[in-house]
Amino acid sequence: MNIESLKHNLDPSRLWSDLMTLGAIGVTPKGGSSRVALSDADRDARNLFVYWAKEAGMTIKVDRIGNVFARREGREPELPPVMIGSHLDTQTPGGKFDGILGVLAGLEVVRAMNRSKLPFRRSVEVAVWTNEEGVRFPGLMGSSVFAKLKSVEQALADVDKNGISVATELKRIGYAGQEPVGDRALDSYIELHIEQGALLEKANVTIGAVTNSSWWAIGNLTVHGSNGHAQTAPMSHRKNALYGAAQLISRIEQVGLSHEPHGMVSVTEIECLPNNMINLPHYCNLKYLIVHDTEAGRSQIIEQIKEIIATVKQETGLLVDDESELSLDRLDFSPELLDLTENAAESLGYKSMRLSTLTGHDALQMHHVCPTAIIFVPCEGGLSHCEEEWCSEEHVTAGAQVLLAAVASRVGIV
Known part of the structure; x- marks a missing residue:
């Protein structure tokens, strides 16, 4: 597969426009975003993602804990799919990139696959995980339930400081799905994320291949x-x-x-x-x-x-x-996917380095389900979970291109 030619099917301007458009949902006075899990703003962001995913020809399923899965069918749909994604809820206040980049870059990867017209073997699913941030309810919720680290009944019964349950809010915002949570095979899970630190920026490196958690x-x-x-x-x-x-x-x-x-x-x-x-x-x-x-x-x-x-x-x-x-405890990510990330970056002309993640991500929970990888791109000053959080359009594009290359390699061509 010619990765260099495939990357031209990705539309950086559309991805950037999507980030800025979705970032306006729950916009804060200093230009950040505030979308607490299962709030009206979270609902509106989900609805916009679903609209865009359907526009790209994807089918939508929502499971019992509110995780949203947008699927692009492959030529061999019986094969376990490659899953990519992250979350749309934010800290309060938060920024425009934490979590959101992984979801919208995943969507643009699917659009690029569509534009290429190549006969990809495996299906691809873009996941929007419920309540990663943990501002209102215990965090990493949707991915934890998917990975069977927490029961769906326990998660639905969790309440916020006002005594309002997850089950009540999922129903209110229209995302109380009926699909079973988890219990299905995946080929791999790959998550693109801003670093939330300054190591890449200080080293003048564009791509971080994440080796482990702390x-x-x-x-x-x-x-x-x-x-x-x-x-x-x-x-x-x-x-x-x-x-x-x-x-x-x-x-x-x-x-x-x-x-x-x-x-x-x-x-x-x-x-x-x-x-x-x-x-x-x-x-x-x-x-x-x-x-x-x-x-x-x-x-x-x-x-x-x-x-x-x-x-x-x-x-x-x-x-x-x-x-x-x-x-x-520390988790070590898939060596195979780590090599894949580095090879994809090299083939696209981007410098990469290995580093660990200090922060929590849905990928840590998905590590218990299938081979998992996190791809980091720099964020300015290492700032995150704040209105000043920023990732340049150049680094957004680079991360999406590496994600596309990695996903295409796992999906394969008939």
Whole structure:
């Protein structure tokens, strides 16, 4: 297959236009996007994708957790398909590229295959995974259920902070599908994504071939104090849960700094009650996130946090519950697809380098189902999950061309 000639079937201007058009759904004041999972904006983005996919001659199926699959039929539809894609939900506020690039580049890959008029053997499916970001409900939801890492019943029963369930919102936005979740063979899964870091940019390299994930842990701490009137309770008698939380937050941040550049940890979420100006807080819940290059480094951070908890309890007299961490171990991606990514980049004249991913992606869940690959392209300044997130049109095009080459190689020609 002549990859050089195939790439000319890809339309960079259409892909860029699609990114900017979809990015206008949930647009934020500084030009980012805010589409929380299963919100009206998420629904509108899904509807636009479905419209474009049907326009490209694809058939649409929606499963019980709301994952959307747009399929281009191959000459041998009985063969396991190649799946590509990502997600359309964002952080709040978020950017125009995280997740969205993988979906819309996947769609443009299918259009390019159509334009080529080549007799491709395997079918291709572009996936839109439900709730990757985890802003409103537990994250990596759709791909986790597809990979049987979480039951569909458990996911549908998950609720947001207002007590509204996933099942209720899927029905409300019209994406409570009837298709079974997972339980089918795939040839491979390939996801194009912005790096969300600055290694490619600093190295002046266009394509990142992702080798593995990192060692993660998510912790949950609850500080218990006592209610009191903030204008009358003597300072020496106060049991201010927020004060204890502040001590934990500050010291955990210092642990993260001490592990740079190989590891990191910060408290990223706090819930405080009663959360008003006049009352002393009696309850604070904190969540922290650990990432490290090594298992030993992750374990060391966890032990350091346990020591901090013991010290804060002793210094403040507050009760701190240290609930069990969710640990996620390193995953190594398919060596075959890693080589395929590098070969595709080389054949197209793009420099590539191998690197790991510090962040979570649907591809990590799909790794449990079939051979999986992540292709990275640079994002300016390494910024992501913010309105300033940006990927140049040049790098968008390069990533899509490499994705097309990789997919075409896996699909094959009759």
